[in-house]
Amino acid sequence: MATLELKHITKRFKTHTVIDDLSLSIAEGERLVLFGSSGAGKTVLLRLIAGVIDPDQGHILIGGEDVTDLDAEYRGIGMAFQNFALFPHMDAFANIATPLEARGEKDGAIKAGVEKVAKLLKIDHVLTHRPKALSNGQKQRTALARALAGSPPVLLLDDPLRNVDAKLRFEMRLELPRVLARQGATTIYVTQDYKEAMALGDRIAVMAHGKIQQIGAPEDIYLRPANVEIARLFGDPTINLLDVTPKSDAGGVYCEISNVRVALPHVAQSAAGKPAILGLRPETLRFVDPAGENAVPVTVEAETPLNEKTVTLALTARSREILVSRPAGAPGPTHGSAAIAIDGGQAFLFDKETGARLSDNDKAHKHQGVAA
Structure with missing residues (x-):
């Protein structure tokens, strides 16, 4: 050696x-x-x-x-x-x-x-x-x-x-x-x-x-990908990337998906008001009761069984595509109106211009299976 x-x-x-x-x-x-x-x-x-x-x-x-x-x-x-x-x-x-x-x-x-x-x-x-x-x-x-x-x-x-x-x-x-x-x-x-x-x-x-x-x-x-390109290279299905402009108030930094507030607890106040990219791993999203608190409304377009998991294609209120991954056999909607829960603590925020990661979630970010 x-x-x-x-x-x-x-x-x-x-x-x-x-x-x-x-x-x-x-x-x-x-x-x-x-x-x-x-x-x-x-x-x-x-x-x-x-x-x-x-x-x-x-x-x-x-x-x-x-x-x-x-x-x-x-x-x-x-x-x-x-x-x-x-x-x-x-x-x-x-x-x-x-x-x-x-x-x-x-x-x-x-x-x-x-x-x-x-x-x-x-x-x-x-x-x-x-x-x-x-x-x-x-x-x-x-x-x-x-x-x-x-x-x-x-x-x-x-x-x-x-x-x-x-x-x-x-x-x-x-x-x-x-x-x-x-x-x-x-x-x-x-x-x-x-x-x-x-x-x-x-x-x-x-x-x-x-x-x-x-x-x-x-x-x-x-x-903890250093930039948006690295985040895109790792993961199957690939990470969801949505253009957003974060906002801030007394409750902290947040963005809106389908007109629902998604808190971004690991993002600094300085990111508010600047164009950014929100990164959401498909396996961190889950379907929830549409009547629940902070449920994000989506429309299910299609789903694909992939042996150990099922991947669902959904659209937000602005017709932006979102992939949701769940374990095979887990219940989930197959078409029509539905809702998902987005944990902003597991989201990434990237600078729109440079692609660099802005979210400081090194310690708080948690994930249910690294190579999903």
Whole structure:
């Protein structure tokens, strides 16, 4: 295991800045998920760490040693790619063995090392097969086994589950933490799948436009998104975003939805009167008796059963769409007039112009299931 530290890394391709003065520290043995949409700079950052390309500015330290000018083969890094990148003329055993052979290990040590990691990843029965005879899942595990075989202190995984089927992705989300914990390497895992990020990371670094927008534990990212774009990226169904202009009186800051007052207890008075975006997680909303206090009237348009939950599409009095998520089997209206309860303590308020979160609900915000 080794620490990994990036200091003010910048990478440009011609006039386009892909990585912009990025600094990041990863603890020994930590699993950091690098999350972001396509084009955020995630893969370029991995290639910089691996030594495949060089930064224009900044320093890369592994175990406290500056490796910025060190060739890739001397950095002791394991890497697995989303497209598997296996040698087609070599069987699975030979593919997995390549880092051990490059290190000059003896035949006995190579055999033991390959068999150990293959058993860990449950591919020991296909070691004599070439890539064309392997399923996508077996190819993915073989590529991962090759990255793990040399027991590298740093492991870089570039969206390795992207090209496998949904069933295997689900299984690997459960298995990978166990595998990586046993390996003990300091790991950076790249993904565009928020559920994968939530399942695999000790911390998540959300990346956009070559910068780290927010970094924290999975629950911090979900419950306290730094801006509206991060809030939008995490959650299924996606967060409801409504344009509002908060008001304030002796009772505090509030906004109005369907002409009903929704208190915003964690919003400062300074936000009143300024254009903002109200963020409501679908799972924090619930259907209530329309005659109840502070019930927000809506019109139910449609509902979609999604196995473990049911998602309802409703319209406010101003015809703004709101998604409401409830556990499968829980009662709820299927059409026509209804009402929902909105807990402003679980809402987010974002600045309309900058997108930054305004609600100071770090301690008070509560949620019934982080990865709903």
